[in-house]
Structure formats: C-alpha cells, structure tokens
Amino acid sequence: MKLGRLNHIGVATPDLDASIAFYRNVMGATDVTEPFVLESQQVRVCFVNTPGENGTAGTQIELLQPTSSDSAVGKWLEKNPLGGQHHICYEVPDIHAAKAWFEGLGKRVLGEPRIGAHGTLIFFVHPKDMGGQLTEIMETPKDGHH
Numbered sequence: 227m228k229l230g231r232l233n234h235i236g237v238a239t240p241d242l243d244a245s246i247a248f249y250r251n252v253m254g255a256t257d258v259t260e261p262f263v264l265e266s267q268q269v270r271v272c273f274v275n276t277p278g279e280n281g282t283a284g285t286q287i288e289l290l291q292p293t294s295s296d297s298a299v300g301k302w303l304e305k306n307p308l309g310g311q312h313h314i315c316y317e318v319p320d321i322h323a324a325k326a327w328f329e330g331l332g333k334r335v336l337g338e339p340r341i342g343a344h345g346t347l348i349f350f351v352h353p354k355d356m357g358g359q360l361t362e363i364m365e366t367p368k369d370g371h372h
C-alpha cells in the first residue's frame with residue numbers, strides 16, 4: 227500500500243452556509259468552492275482550499291451537509307449535533323490495489339469503489355477497523371488536479 231497525499235479532511239456540518247461563513251470570517255479562508263450535491267453520498271459538499279507550498283495544492287477541508295437524515299452524515303450528526311471532523315481522505319495511485327490491501331488485512335471496505343466529489347474512484351474503510359477513524363481512500367486525480 228503506497229500512502230499518497232492527505233487529500234482532504236471531511237468535516238460534517240448541520241448548516242453548510244454557516245460553515246462557509248465561519249471558514250471565511252473566522253479562519254480567513256479566501257478560496258472556497260461552490261457547493262454541489264453528490265447524490266451517491268447524500269451530501270451537499272464544498273471545499274475550503276488551504277494554501278499549499280511552492281505551487282502545490284494544499285489540503286482541503288471538505289464541508290459536508292447531509293441531504294437526508296437517513297444517510298451516513300445525517301446519522302453521524304445525530305450523535306454529533308455541532309458537526310466536526312467526520313473522515314480523513316488519503317490519495318493512492320491504484321484504488322483497486324488499495325482495496326485488496328485493506329480486505330487482505332480483514333478490514334471492512336464499505337461498498338464498491340465509486341466516483342467521489344473529485345471525480346475519481348473512492349471507497350471507505352470502517353472506522354472500527356481503523357483505530358476509530360473513518361478513512362476514505364481516493365484514486366489520485368490523473369490530471370494532477372485536486
């Protein structure tokens with residue numbers, strides 16, 4: 227398994243617009259993407275781009291509001307009503323090799339790889355098999371675009 231970039235930190239929120247205002251006004255974010263709905267994950271999502279160094283893209287805060295209470299993020303917010311850190315996403319060069327790796331270790335890969343918010347294949351590994359951390363694995367975008 228070859229660990230790639232920390233692509234994003236997933237942060238759940240009950241109110242996406244309030245969270246965008248928070249990142250702009252409290253955290254001084256200047257580069258926030260337009261929210262869009264990712265139906266397959268039942269979330270409305272946008273990205274706060276943090277500065278990288280010498281021209282490389284920085285990591286992102288991925289803001290997630292559930293589009294239904296009966297969803298992964300919706301259920302999580304029931305237990306964590308203020309929102310907060312929900313998952314961590316790492317890039318890998320080969321999503322299928324990574325899936326086989328985790329499964330070979332007996333860790334629960336949740337569902338088949340599917341297209342995520344960056345337009346590349348993603349999957350999740352169950353938090354209980356990952357030291358309590360819901361972990362998203364994402365194929366590195368081919369065009370280097372993050």
Ligand SMILES: C[C@@H](C(=O)O)C(=O)SCCNC(=O)CCNC(=O)[C@H](O)C(C)(C)COP(=O)(O)OP(=O)(O)OC[C@H]1O[C@@H](n2cnc3c(N)ncnc32)[C@H](O)[C@@H]1OP(=O)(O)O
Pocket residue numbers: 236264267269271288290298299301302312313315336341342343344348350352353354358359360362
């Ligand atoms: C936009 C896209 C992208 O980046 O491309 C995304 O990220 S979409 C991001 C949203 N999509 C996802 O998260 C998809 C993957 N997530 C899932 O499949 C689900 O959330 C599971 C992780 C399987 C949990 O399912 P569910 O909430 O129905 O089960 P549950 O409530 O019984 O939770 C089982 C146990 O896991 C814990 N648990 C639940 N969610 C957790 C999380 N985010 N981090 C750490 N632990 C978590 C619960 O507290 C519980 O522990 P206790 O038993 O100790 O109470």
Ligand SMILES: [Co+2]
Pocket residue numbers: 234236288313315362
């Ligand atoms: Co994510």
